[in-house]
Amino acid sequence: MENIVASASSQIGDVGHENAPRRSPPGTFVIFGGGGDLTRRLLVPAIYNLACAGLLDDHFSIVAVDWTDMSTGQLQQNFHDALKNFVTSRATEAVALREDVWEWMRTRIRYIRGSFEDEATYAQIAKEVGEENCIFYLAVAARFFGAIVDRLGHSGLAHETDGMFRRVIIEKPFGSDLASAVALNARLLKSLRERQIYRIDHYLGKETVQNILALRFSNGFFEPLWNRDNIDHVQITAAETVGVEQRAKFYEGTGAVRDMVPNHVMQLLAMTAMEAPTSFDADAVRDEKTKVLKAIHTVGREDVVRAQYGAGSIRGEPVVGYREEPGVNPNSRTETYVAMKLRIDNWRWAGVPFYVRTGKRLAARKTEIAIHFKSAPYALFRDTPVEKLTPNIMMLHIQPTEGVTMQFSAKIPGPTVHLGGVRMKFDYSEWFREGPSTGYETLIYDCMIGDATLFQRADNIEAGWRVVQPVLEWERDPGFLHFYPAGSEGPKAADDLLARDHRHWLRIGPGHTG
Numbered sequence: 001m002e003n004i005v006a007s008a009s010s011q012i013g014d015v016g017h018e019n020a021p022r023r024s025p026p027g028t029f030v031i032f033g034g035g036g037d038l039t040r041r042l043l044v045p046a047i048y049n050l051a052c053a054g055l056l057d058d059h060f061s062i063v064a065v066d067w068t069d070m071s072t073g074q075l076q077q078n079f080h081d082a083l084k085n086f087v088t089s090r091a092t093e094a095v096a097l098r099e100d101v102w103e104w105m106r107t108r109i110r111y112i113r114g115s116f117e118d119e120a121t122y123a124q125i126a127k128e129v130g131e132e133n134c135i136f137y138l139a140v141a142a143r144f145f146g147a148i149v150d151r152l153g154h155s156g157l158a159h160e161t162d163g164m165f166r167r168v169i170i171e172k173p174f175g176s177d178l179a180s181a182v183a184l185n186a187r188l189l190k191s192l193r194e195r196q197i198y199r200i201d202h203y204l205g206k207e208t209v210q211n212i213l214a215l216r217f218s219n220g221f222f223e224p225l226w227n228r229d230n231i232d233h234v235q236i237t238a239a240e241t242v243g244v245e246q247r248a249k250f251y252e253g254t255g256a257v258r259d260m261v262p263n264h265v266m267q268l269l270a271m272t273a274m275e276a277p278t279s280f281d282a283d284a285v286r287d288e289k290t291k292v293l294k295a296i297h298t299v300g301r302e303d304v305v306r307a308q309y310g311a312g313s314i315r316g317e318p319v320v321g322y323r324e325e326p327g328v329n330p331n332s333r334t335e336t337y338v339a340m341k342l343r344i345d346n347w348r349w350a351g352v353p354f355y356v357r358t359g360k361r362l363a364a365r366k367t368e369i370a371i372h373f374k375s376a377p378y379a380l381f382r383d384t385p386v387e388k389l390t391p392n393i394m395m396l397h398i399q400p401t402e403g404v405t406m407q408f409s410a411k412i413p414g415p416t417v418h419l420g421g422v423r424m425k426f427d428y429s430e431w432f433r434e435g436p437s438t439g440y441e442t443l444i445y446d447c448m449i450g451d452a453t454l455f456q457r458a459d460n461i462e463a464g465w466r467v468v469q470p471v472l473e474w475e476r477d478p479g480f481l482h483f484y485p486a487g488s489e490g491p492k493a494a495d496d497l498l499a500r501d502h503r504h505w506l507r508i509g510p511g512h513t514g
């Protein structure tokens with residue numbers, strides 16, 4: 001995991017200089033699905049940002065493979081238009097395109113028109129890339145993952161020689177349940193070695209997600225408290241305001257559980273709950289993640305709430321319910337929300353529930369991890385006006401706010417003992433004077449330099465699917481689907497899930513959260 005963010009002048013203690021990132025090795029970045037949406041919106045802007053940062057070797061090139069009828073010139077024009085629309089050096093703020101960098105990039109882009117299922121396409125790629133290092137990025141629908149990798153194997157394109165690498169980046173969804181993920185892993189391993197496979201989870205590219213490990217393991221004061229002696233429970237939220245957008249076809253067969261939980265949510269949980277790895281070596285980190293996911297107790301049906309949004313309003317604007325979205329079956333039982341209570345059965349976490357929830361069309365866009373500490377004893381305050389102590393919560397804000405907040409009690413100035421809940425906040429953009437990148441830059445760059453720390457290993461993916469597998473088996477059961485109005489905090493059943501344990505969710509929308 002390489003730090004590609006320039007060292008900031010406001011850092012206390014120097015962590016940047018001797019770790020200054022090096023240029024990528026020379027090679028070709030082959031994009032299957034080079035005419036598609038992901039390429040345009042995320043991959044090309046990320047490569048451009050790496051070029052701006054001077055991180056690409058002079059012998060870097062892009063080969064886009066797709067069946068769309070266009071020339072290399074037209075593809076270059078499409079990428080240029082895409083960059084103008086989508087390029088951001090930071091996640092939130094648009095910046096002007098640097099034409100000098102674009103010109104450098106343009107001359108390195110080539111197009112191969114061909115079908116993923118045609119051997120001739122691979123022969124053309126082989127001719128184009130020769131003996132160069134290659135990264136094959138599968139920016140394609142999941143049904144092509146196995147088929148493309150088989151052909152990379154048969155054509156010899158997957159074959160590495162001394163000093164030359166061949167790596168494959170695979171997008172999500174990686175399987176649609178445990179069995180299909182296991183089968184896909186087995187299929188990939190017929191043509192590739194595990195170390196050649198980079199299974200992407202874009203959450204791991206987010207600086208704030210990477211910061212979870214930095215925060216836990218580079219500071220002396222968090223880790224001693226990070227266990228069942230001090231933590232009451234943990235809440236993980238990944239809430240979106242968007243609906244299914246133009247992806248109804250994909251989403252109808254997928255739903256919130258498959259789309260978000262085995263991958264993004266499990267990664268957030270693993271980073272929060274894993275033991276300290278022995279180093280940042282990819283396997284050391286991934287061993288610990290897998291161990292903690294494997295320690296999750298088989299989930300019971302009473303600990304899961306599936307739900308679907310109905311009509312409602314977001315920021316005062318009326319929005320239709322999921323079943324009214326274009327392309328969605330009017331009787332659809334696909335969930336757009338899921339909440340789960342998970343128990344991690346190990347020495348650190350036994351007895352500490354991890355409540356996770358994710359959904360579309362909720363009250364706000366908010367991804368955060370809230371660590372709720374156990375309360376201090378109240379006895380000292382019983383003869384004071386203080387009626388209860390403010391819960392101690394440490395919030396790791398992943399997005400759109402990026403930072404960390406600590407909530408605790410403080411004495412309100414005055415002659416009597418009154419306590420108030422206060423917050424101490426670290427904000428990325430305020431402190432480092434620049435926000436984190438989109439995430440794809442880090443992941444692509446890490447693959448170029450052969451660092452798989454932020455990619456999922458086969459056992460990691462399978463452990464995530466194992467957690468949700470029971471939920472997939474109940475999805476047809478009548479009654480296993482609740483409803484919530486768009487723009488709300490989610491279904492009442494999810495509130496009941498915590499109320500049973502005398503707890504409540506932090507608010508997603510604006511308002512008091514403690």
Ligand SMILES: NC(=O)C1=CN([C@@H]2O[C@H](COP(=O)(O)OP(=O)(O)OC[C@H]3O[C@@H](n4cnc5c(N)ncnc54)[C@H](OP(=O)(O)O)[C@@H]3O)[C@@H](O)[C@H]2O)C=CC1
Pocket residue numbers: 032033034035036037038039041065066067068114115116117138139140141142171172173
């Ligand atoms: N788009 C996004 O924001 C995100 C996408 N992803 C994942 O990335 C992957 C790609 O998604 P996305 O870019 O949206 O998909 P697209 O359908 O936009 O892109 C795929 C491209 O491949 C082309 N194609 C399809 N079949 C063939 C074939 N047999 N031979 C050659 N070309 C073919 C498509 O052409 P045509 O359109 O003519 O079929 C299209 O140009 C998916 O796995 C998705 O889940 C992940 C995160 C975000």
Ligand SMILES: O=C1O[C@H](COP(=O)(O)O)[C@@H](O)[C@H](O)[C@H]1O
Pocket residue numbers: 240259260367
């Ligand atoms: O992978 C996916 O993630 C997005 C949410 O990503 P974020 O970075 O905006 O949090 C989600 O909308 C999409 O359905 C899912 O496929």
